[in-house]
Amino acid sequence: MNTAATTRDPELTRRQILAAALELFVDQGFADVSMRQIAEKSGVTKSLIHHHFGSKDALWEATKEAALSRYVADQMQELEQATTVDGSLLRDGVIKYFRFLQDNPQVVRLLAWTHMEGDATCGEMDAALARLGAERVRQAQQGGVFRSDVNPMHVVTMFVLVCTQWFQARSHHAQWPGMGSDEEFLSDFLAIYMDGLAPPPAD
Amino acid sequence: MNTAATTRDPELTRRQILAAALELFVDQGFADVSMRQIAEKSGVTKSLIHHHFGSKDALWEATKEAALSRYVADQMQELEQATTVDGSLLRDGVIKYFRFLQDNPQVVRLLAWTHMEGDATCGEMDAALARLGAERVRQAQQGGVFRSDVNPMHVVTMFVLVCTQWFQARSHHAQWPGMGSDEEFLSDFLAIYMDGLAPPPAD
């Protein structure tokens, strides 16, 4: 029958280990996860993890790399395929980013853990992403679509901060009285954000 | 001379333990701090920490309580002493909150750790704060100072998310090209935020 199912498959093993490690690290953070937990969850021996990844620290780096490089690639593709530069591009970008975080809570938490570590490596990864976004905003400013008296990178950063923290601290703010749903918050944010970016009325 | 310096002082001991615990927990997170580290840093025995606080978990709760209750009290006082309800009240509130986080990086990180834990307890603590802020916004909306088509709690949440995440993920975004200083970002955020909140021009 299927030979590959019962035989050795180091690539599959690596993927199983990475998947188990991602889930546990995302839930509990690096320090609170033991190699024994990862071994049990992935169905392999603790020694085998060391064989493939070397150490707990190296596995953590590999886990972050695997999860976040895919995320950056996805986002970059979204941004590059956009051609027109107008107000709706930014609006759609915000919505896409919001939906992405909504659909990928693991990425949200993984990013949060790296922030707590002060890890600068993955900041570099999406710096290119941010630069590209800021460039689009700058073009829209020059085209008179947005006000020109604000730093384009700040415009990008502003919505990234809002979306990220909305999902990151969800358990916290969800208890605040009168807080609306994801959709309602996104809608109100966009209303204030987009109107705040409108150029001053011509005088 | 000073008798209190060499003699027993359980209150001082408690404060020393809490101070050391706060610093370590803020830096490394709960899971990565050992009772031995806290003992060494605070200059007391590990057993003594157990005597005063019972367990590592209880010390963690006491540490959060001690640090965050002061923070909430400070903020609440700020908000309550405000009397007039106009646009500059919100603007000043944002600035005060931004400055507070700027001056208290420990609070920023402590809040971040509790978010990662999914701790709901301290969310309750500042729910009253958020409710009061939202009420002020609602009053301003009724007074025609702000647009009325957005949820007041979302208005409050929006600036809290921006300020919090700005400092929380600083090491990350600081690498983005063209990013400005704290002051420049705050200024640009306020410009977009306050203009976005302006009521639609009367027709």
Add this chain to the structure above:
DNA sequence: GCATGAACTGGCCGGCCGGTCAATTGCCGC
């Protein structure tokens, strides 16, 4: 068909973990 090396296993290591406990020290009310 067999040598080779990677994939994989189980057991073991020293060390640190949070927590306990019996014993000592010093303050304070009587």
Add this chain to the structure above:
DNA sequence: GCGGCAATTGACCGGCCGGCCAGTTCATGC
């Protein structure tokens, strides 16, 4: 001044930690 009790100490516990290593299994190239 002394009895009692909280504050404080250091030694100790079982258990888990990350990592290592000697040995076994298996695919693959010759």
